[in-house]
Amino acid sequence: MDDGLVLEVRNITKRFPGVLANNQVNFSLYKGEIHALLGENGAGKSTLMNVIYGLYSPDEGEILLDSRSSDGLKPVEIRTPHDAIRHGIGMVHQHFMLVPVFTVTENIILGDEITRGIALDLNTARENIRRVSQEYGLDVDPDAIVEELPVGIQQRVEIVKALYRNAKILVLDEPTAVLTPQEVEDLFRIVHQLTERGVSIIFITHKLKEVLAIADRITVMRRGEVVGTTTPQETGEQGLAAMMVGREVLLRVEKGPAKPGEVVLDVKNLSVADDQGHMTVRDVTFQVRAGEILGIAGVQGNGQTELAEGLTGLRAIKSGEIQLNGKVVPAVNPRTLVEEGMAHVPEDRHKHGLVLEHTIADNMVLNTYYQEPFANGLRRNPEAIEKNAQQLVKEFDVRTPGYLVAASTLSGGNQQKVIVAREFSRPIHLLIANQPTRGLDVGSIEYIHRQIVAKRDKGTGVLLISAELDEITSLSDRIAVMYHGQIVAVVDPETTTREELGLLMAGAQLETAIPAGGAAPDNVLHS
Amino acid sequence: MIVLGLVLVAILYGSIVNLQITTALLASAIRHSTPLVLGAMCGLICERSGIVNIGIEGQMLFSAFIGFLANVYTGNLFISVLIALLAGALLGLLMAFMSVTLRTNQIIGGTVINILALGLTGYFYTAGLRTQGKLGPIPLGPLADIPLIGPVLFNNPPITYATILLVFIVNFVLFRTAWGLRTRAVGEHPRAADTVGIDVYKMQYVNTILAGAMAGLAGAFLTLEAVGSFERGMTNGRGFVALAVMIFGKWSPLGAWGAALLFGFTTAVQTQLQFAGQVQIPHQFIGMLPYLMTIIVLAGFVGRSRPPAAEGEPYTKE
Numbered sequence: 001m002d003d004g005l006v007l008e009v010r011n012i013t014k015r016f017p018g019v020l021a022n023n024q025v026n027f028s029l030y031k032g033e034i035h036a037l038l039g040e041n042g043a044g045k046s047t048l049m050n051v052i053y054g055l056y057s058p059d060e061g062e063i064l065l066d067s068r069s070s071d072g073l074k075p076v077e078i079r080t081p082h083d084a085i086r087h088g089i090g091m092v093h094q095h096f097m098l099v100p101v102f103t104v105t106e107n108i109i110l111g112d113e114i115t116r117g118i119a120l121d122l123n124t125a126r127e128n129i130r131r132v133s134q135e136y137g138l139d140v141d142p143d144a145i146v147e148e149l150p151v152g153i154q155q156r157v158e159i160v161k162a163l164y165r166n167a168k169i170l171v172l173d174e175p176t177a178v179l180t181p182q183e184v185e186d187l188f189r190i191v192h193q194l195t196e197r198g199v200s201i202i203f204i205t206h207k208l209k210e211v212l213a214i215a216d217r218i219t220v221m222r223r224g225e226v227v228g229t230t231t232p233q234e235t236g237e238q239g240l241a242a243m244m245v246g247r248e249v250l251l252r253v254e255k256g257p258a259k260p261g262e263v264v265l266d267v268k269n270l271s272v273a274d275d276q277g278h279m280t281v282r283d284v285t286f287q288v289r290a291g292e293i294l295g296i297a298g299v300q301g302n303g304q305t306e307l308a309e310g311l312t313g314l315r316a317i318k319s320g321e322i323q324l325n326g327k328v329v330p331a332v333n334p335r336t337l338v339e340e341g342m343a344h345v346p347e348d349r350h351k352h353g354l355v356l357e358h359t360i361a362d363n364m365v366l367n368t369y370y371q372e373p374f375a376n377g378l379r380r381n382p383e384a385i386e387k388n389a390q391q392l393v394k395e396f397d398v399r400t401p402g403y404l405v406a407a408s409t410l411s412g413g414n415q416q417k418v419i420v421a422r423e424f425s426r427p428i429h430l431l432i433a434n435q436p437t438r439g440l441d442v443g444s445i446e447y448i449h450r451q452i453v454a455k456r457d458k459g460t461g462v463l464l465i466s467a468e469l470d471e472i473t474s475l476s477d478r479i480a481v482m483y484h485g486q487i488v489a490v491v492d493p494e495t496t497t498r499e500e501l502g503l504l505m506a507g508a509q510l511e512t513a514i515p516a517g518g519a520a521p522d523n524v525l526h527s
Numbered sequence: 528m529i530v531l532g533l534v535l536v537a538i539l540y541g542s543i544v545n546l547q548i549t550t551a552l553l554a555s556a557i558r559h560s561t562p563l564v565l566g567a568m569c570g571l572i573c574e575r576s577g578i579v580n581i582g583i584e585g586q587m588l589f590s591a592f593i594g595f596l597a598n599v600y601t602g603n604l605f606i607s608v609l610i611a612l613l614a615g616a617l618l619g620l621l622m623a624f625m626s627v628t629l630r631t632n633q634i635i636g637g638t639v640i641n642i643l644a645l646g647l648t649g650y651f652y653t654a655g656l657r658t659q660g661k662l663g664p665i666p667l668g669p670l671a672d673i674p675l676i677g678p679v680l681f682n683n684p685p686i687t688y689a690t691i692l693l694v695f696i697v698n699f700v701l702f703r704t705a706w707g708l709r710t711r712a713v714g715e716h717p718r719a720a721d722t723v724g725i726d727v728y729k730m731q732y733v734n735t736i737l738a739g740a741m742a743g744l745a746g747a748f749l750t751l752e753a754v755g756s757f758e759r760g761m762t763n764g765r766g767f768v769a770l771a772v773m774i775f776g777k778w779s780p781l782g783a784w785g786a787a788l789l790f791g792f793t794t795a796v797q798t799q800l801q802f803a804g805q806v807q808i809p810h811q812f813i814g815m816l817p818y819l820m821t822i823i824v825l826a827g828f829v830g831r832s833r834p835p836a837a838e839g840e841p842y843t844k845e
Contacts, residue, residue: 081723110712113705
């Protein structure tokens with residue numbers, strides 16, 4: 001770590017129309033160091049990394065890199081990713097840059113191919129990949145097809161891809177977002193192996209726990225500026241959160257014990273298929289009672305999306321039965337469900353939550369526009385719609401210049417507040433919240449969590465689907481773990497550790513998985 | 528596989544019963560397959576690089592016409608073929624410009640090319656232009672004397688030979704060279720290609736232009752090798768059948784060749800049946816055969832093969 005600087009960024013400023021994405025940003029990286037870059041979405045972390053990786057050119061400032069001669073850093077120009085690669089910078093993007101149908105070898109050599117004559121020399125390439133992966137202790141099968149590999153291994157392929165190009169500086173962009181807790185541990189082990197071999201790591205994240213667990217230094221960004229640089233020894237979660245948000249935040253949701261009442265949602269043997277016809281929800285049975293939060297934990301892509309769509313009438317179910325308030329819900333008809341008192345905070349707020357081009361006021365009556373007082377027969381009642389918007393904007397603290405601007409102009413957090421305002425302001429019995437805080441800043445997360453708990457306390461049944469383990473454990477009264485389309489266990493958050501949940505999410509069967517307390521018999525299914 | 532087996536059995540049976548007719552049938556199958564496999568290769572090179580090209584029909588028709596005009600005015604068949612290739616490449620450039628630079632919807636871009644070609648050739652064509660002949664067969668020495676195989680495979684005009692050669696060349700380039708690897712990466716996940724320093728737009732431009740030249744060669748085949756003259760709308764849907772051939776062949780040149788031979792064979796059988804006149808079915812129904820084949824193949828096989836993941840979506844750099 002004291003081998004000297006390998007990268008220094010000085011006074012980087014990057015403007016986009018109307019936004020100052022990076023303002024006089026300074027950042028440095030030592031050899032063999034893990035330097036975490038922490039900040040909320042939109043804080044400017046990605047902009048800074050894209051500048052370093054040559055995807056954006058900065059308006060001001062300079063980048064200095066180790067020039068391989070002994071006399072320290074030299075300013076360099078990085079105009080394209082190609083330049084960055086040439087200077088030994090590798091990047092593992094949050095969404096992997098791998099061609100799913102290619103083999104590991106083909107993906108790694110892409111753009112940097114070895115040829116014999118005009119033909120590809122895959123044998124030599126394979127040998128080189130074996131050598132690199134052995135050197136850094138990263139085990140990958142060069143002949144595996146990438147799409148058939150688990151996500152954690154795909155990430156490993158990405159890392160090998162960077163090392164194959166002689167990366168000495170590795171940028172990991174939100175590397176843990178798609179991993180199970182066990183895979184995260186593997187990743188941390190790999191990262192340490194890399195730093196021991198002299199690779200320097202920039203670790204971008206918004207997760208406080210991870211930063212404290214792995215970083216040597218932490219730089220926090222907020223609104224395009226560096227707030228400060230610290231170390232895990234000097235600070236804790238609270239301190240980091242305050243730096244990120246700019247004020248004290250409540251990290252743990254305060255909630256009393258649940259008072260479960262009647263069953264509001266009764267799902268029996270539900271199976272749902274995805275667009276390709278694969279049965280991604282298989283024979284799922286569970287209940288949600290009034291006044292409780294049932295959390296569905298699981299790694300993304302284990303059927304949660306189809307489950308939520310099946311329950312909310314957005315996708316036809318293949319078999320099984322759904323009862324809402326004791327009534328069998330017939331076919332696909334979201335409007336009936338809305339009228340029965342079901343609220344839905346969808347996973348993708350842009351696609352299913354809002355009509356981005358419409359005004360905030362219209363979005364707030366998106367599922368009640370045809371009812372009194374928003375419509376008189378066929379005619380809309382703009383006054384009532386605007387009055388409703390005015391009230392909700394105030395009540396739910398939506399930061400907006402007005403309620404007649406398009407929803408697309410709001411930040412992610414405020415867009416989500418518009419949806420929450422619309423869904424929570426109706427009299428509802430059941431709330432289905434799918435990834436309600438994905439991509440939001442700490443402040444908005446805190447707010448939405450409080451709202452969900454408040455709804456529960458008023459007697460709403462809540463089905464919370466989330467891939468964020470922290471969100472699940474801090475909000476849920478019971479946790480159902482979903483793996484490969486099935487609910488593999490229902491556990492009590494008080495008595496289940498993160499490790500146990502992680503194992504369940506990865507498909508392991510726990511003998512200790514106990515049915516959670518409650519009047520109704522819960523199902524502990526083993527796949 | 529089953530279809531292929533049946534065809535082989537039929538050929539064997541046929542050559543025992545009547546060698547002459549079978550030879551004529553197979554030679555005709557090869558002839559009919561040539562523009563289809565060229566069109567299919569045009570389509571698959573585009574789609575492998577992420578561009579859906581439904582303008583093959585127009586590219587073929589336009590280059591057929593330009594090649595024909597070149598033949599009328601220069602009288603040099605070799606130069607005429609080159610000019611037809613250029614005409615196809617030119618429309619390939621137009622396709623690339625629309626879909627890469629302007630980010631036009633690619634279906635609309637292809638339709639523009641089809642309508643443009645139909646309009647231009649229809650407007651400028653005047654009946655009665657005299658051509659200076661067409662490309663004739665070149666027997667490949669003693670190989671051409673082998674019974675059945677000789678006349679079918681080794682006694683063909685130059686574009687037919689070139690096509691068979693091209694099938695193997697394109698197959699090699701696509702699956703065994705760096706250029707091919709990059710092309711397929713661009714068609715599957717352009718951003719991944721971009722992040723390792725591959726110029727996505729350049730790949731798409733070059734490939735779409737080269738693919739256009741393939742369609743141009745198909746056009747040249749029609750006017751300079753098969754018929755020797757031009758008539759309005761003479762491509763007669765071959766560009767679209769080529770798309771079916773491409774899909775049936777699973778976006779690989781060798782697969783497309785097999786598929787095109789099957790279609791060519793169906794067409795040949797159809798012609799033969801009409802010609803023989805022994806079957807008591809109205810000729811319209813016999814004429815339907817190749818198109819019926821297209822529908823059956825598309826309905827039965829499309830679901831099972833997977834197109835390049837990023838085709839049809841204009842790529843935008845960040």
